Amino acid sequence: MPDVMTTSNLSETMKNWVELYADSLYSWTFHKTSNKETAEDLVQETFLAAVQSFEKYKGESNPKTWLFSILNHKIIDFYRKKSSNPITLENDNASVFFDNDEGWKDEKAPKDWQEDDASLLDNEDFNAVLQKCLDALPEKWSMSVKLKYLLGKDNEDICQELGITTTNFWQIVHRAKLQLRNCIENNWFNN
Amino acid sequence: MHILMLSCLKATELIEKRFHVKLSFKERLQLRMHLMMCEKCTRYEKQSAFLEKGIQNLANTHFHTENLDELKLKITKKLEDLNEK
Numbered sequence: 406m407p408d409v410m411t412t413s414n415l416s417e418t419m420k421n422w423v424e425l426y427a428d429s430l431y432s433w434t435f436h437k438t439s440n441k442e443t444a445e446d447l448v449q450e451t452f453l454a455a456v457q458s459f460e461k462y463k464g465e466s467n468p469k470t471w472l473f474s475i476l477n478h479k480i481i482d483f484y485r486k487k488s489s490n491p492i493t494l495e496n497d498n499a500s501v502f503f504d505n506d507e508g509w510k511d512e513k514a515p516k517d518w519q520e521d522d523a524s525l526l527d528n529e530d531f532n533a534v535l536q537k538c539l540d541a542l543p544e545k546w547s548m549s550v551k552l553k554y555l556l557g558k559d560n561e562d563i564c565q566e567l568g569i570t571t572t573n574f575w576q577i578v579h580r581a582k583l584q585l586r587n588c589i590e591n592n593w594f595n596n
Numbered sequence: 597m598h599i600l601m602l603s604c605l606k607a608t609e610l611i612e613k614r615f616h617v618k619l620s621f622k623e624r625l626q627l628r629m630h631l632m633m634c635e636k637c638t639r640y641e642k643q644s645a646f647l648e649k650g651i652q653n654l655a656n657t658h659f660h661t662e663n664l665d666e667l668k669l670k671i672t673k674k675l676e677d678l679n680e681k
Contacts, residue, residue: 507603
């Protein structure tokens, strides 16, 4: 097959794919990284990588699935580069919430929220507060909370990618959750 | 300390762990005993489950409304450059 032919086919296919899939790739990445520039860069890199390894794609899977698998590797790489030092429990905040006997401190103990039913999750204002509280977490913690939701990644994979033990991972998620809960209580339920 | 007694710190750690993996028999027993006696951790459990749903809900909602035409153009252009080389 002449080269020109292949090239123009490939470029047509890619153009098509950009049209069809760039939106969902972008919104997924934006949610994983909370950053516009990063999301744009990673989506672009995904298409460039797709062209370069197009021979490996033999139409066996849905193009969208294939693009997402490239993208998810890029997202994990992005986080891995960011956390060049392993994730640790430095600044452990447990003592903020618990006393020396590991019981709740009175002022930090969960208060009655009263209206924490599912309908609240449709409330845009509430979701904005939740997003703000998530963004306010120390980077390494929010990373472990966010990575937890990466499609098809189970916890052991994440721990391996980030170079932490599973026990450490649970503790980090726990500390992040403590802080998140407290932030929501102060900014939503106490208002 | 009794073998079945958990501190609130340990109990809430188990609550978080349970969202994602099955606890061992001993852990389940310890947690159930603790929650029977501890109102604060019971409250935490309920609220944390709610937040879990909330985070997942945020991750699933694609509420971006940006116009991505510019990005698409940029990528298409890059891809063309790549092909010309």
